[in-house]
Amino acid sequence: MDSITHTLFGLTLYGALKTEKETKRYNRALLVTAIGASQIPDIDVVSQFWDTQGLYQMWHRGITHSIFITPIWAFVFWGLAWLLFRIKDIRLFFIAWLAVFIHVTSDLFNAWGTGYLEPFSKIRITFGTIPIIDFVFWIIMLGAFIIAKRSSIPSQKVFRTAWLLVAVHIAAQSLCGYIIYEQHEENYEKIALSANFIPYHFTVIGKKDDIVEIVEDNLFQSEKLLYTLQSSENADLDLLFRERPEAKTLYEWAPFVVIVDNDKHLGLYDPRFYRNGQSFLFEYIEKKGQLDEMHVKN
Structure with a gap:
């Protein structure tokens, strides 16, 4: 996902967990933890400044996005909470862990993919069912902020409902993508899926011998051949x-x-x-x- 979406994930996580029963200092630590941990795997972008061997494509979304590294990132932010706010609360460790998990797992659904199982596997896992910038996410989360500010509904309930809607959207769009993938798989030797910015619309990229076809498809209209490449x-x-x-x-x-x-x-x-x-x-x-x-x- 893009940086804005990951930031919104962090803010929505903060909204879902923040409570007036805690001190202001704890809630500040919670805010920093939720947003920071939601962004930290993308720290790998700095590697392009010293990449002299053309490996940035492998490094980006590589080991920093591994599921096995998520507890290490969580420990970093748990330590920062103590250093910056003098809050030593194990809950912040698990909140940071959850935020990092959301980041690296949500990136699996983009066409770009991640090294989710590094260093034990170099395979780039990609589902291609969610675009890198998904405006449905933005609408859900920004809508939650507006409702939380202007209504009498408890903010925790609003943001937790937003997370439920995000999960439903991912499940529905991924199911749609899976059905389309299955419909085209028998036509090609190799196939990849890429979600379009319009919800539930996909691009199917298939290769057979030396021919690559790019097809636009969704469950509501007939497929459309966009390009044939040799x-x-x-x-x-x-x-x-x-x-x-x-x-x-x-x-x-x-x-x-x-x-x-x-x-x-x-x-x-x-x-x-x-x-x-x-x-x-x-x-x-x-x-x-x-x-x-x-x-x-x-």
């Missing part, structure tokens, strides 16, 4: 991997790729993020420049 499966990628380490990382990270080998470029891209004739995850080298460089060296 992958140059016999291309020699050694030079590409040598010159652009990011390309090798993308090749290993993505469920499958489209390989481009024409007069201008040698490269590959992730078709899950293909929009308007291009994918923003595209790693390539200019052929003319590389050939000239090889000629000079010879």
